[in-house]
Amino acid sequence: MHRLIIAAALIATAFAASAEDQPNPMLPGGSWDDLRYDIAQDAELKDGSALFDVAAPYRAHDAAIVPVTITQIDPDAPRIERVMLVIDENPAPLAATITFGAAMHPLDFETRIRVNQYSNVRVLADTATGTYMNGRFVKASGGCSAPATKDPAQALATMGQMRLKLFGDPAVQQSVARREAQVMIRHPNYSGLQRDQITQLFVSAHFISALEVRQGDDVLFSLEGGISISENPVFRFWYSDNGSPALTVRAVDTDGNVFQQDLPKMPPA
Helix, strand or coil: CHHHHHHHHHHHHHHHHHHHHCCCCCCCCCCHHHHHHHHHCCCCEEECCCCEEEECCCECCCCCCEEEEEEECCCCCCCCCEEEEEECCCCCCEEEEEEECHHHCCCEEEEEECCCCCEEEEEEEEECCEEEEEEEEEECCCCCCCCCCCCHHHHHHHCCCEEEEECCCHHHHCCCCEEEEEEEECCCCECCCCECCCCCCECCCECEEEEEEEECCEEEEEEEECCCECCCCEEEEEEECCCCCEEEEEEEECCCCEEEEEEECCCCC
């Protein structure tokens, strides 16, 4: 009997895990009705499920680092020019407004966010034919107030450091027009809801508010961000290479610090 009970429990757990791995739609209700006008004004929001997919975990392992990927399904559909990333139940629901250059089409873009409580995570995408919406429901809590992972002094000492990673064989990557890259920026991105672990006082909000990534004179994407972008922001994306030897990243934070660096596409020999 005990073996049957254990076996049944294992099967139930396996089915539950399998269900949580499946794409899940946004749930009705919540705060969206109150937010909609502030975010989208009177824009007609069309169903975006045929235009792009939003991938996010149903149950996040770490509420402070929740990966979200936006992938255009039909490359022949109109270019996604701008997205607004919204976390309905966060203290500041509009996580980021991101504008994309032509080289990012068709869009395949990932970043990491904080989720403060169970919430719909939605993407509003602007194209030449209108605004489309799609999203996922994410079970996570405490992401905006989760303690920073690094000592404050160390975080400040390394703040603004950047790294570029290119995926795939470098020799092959050099011979193809479309490449996959990842840009990482060291910054604590304090939300203003975290407490100093020694004094227990709130740490003032301090985050990257503007970001631009270019190849030569061409802008790949620019971002206006808030407290919901995770610590040490990471952006992974596909783009069409114009032959420029480096990506230029420029970030501005809420304290007025400006960080800019040219990141070579090929490491020095």
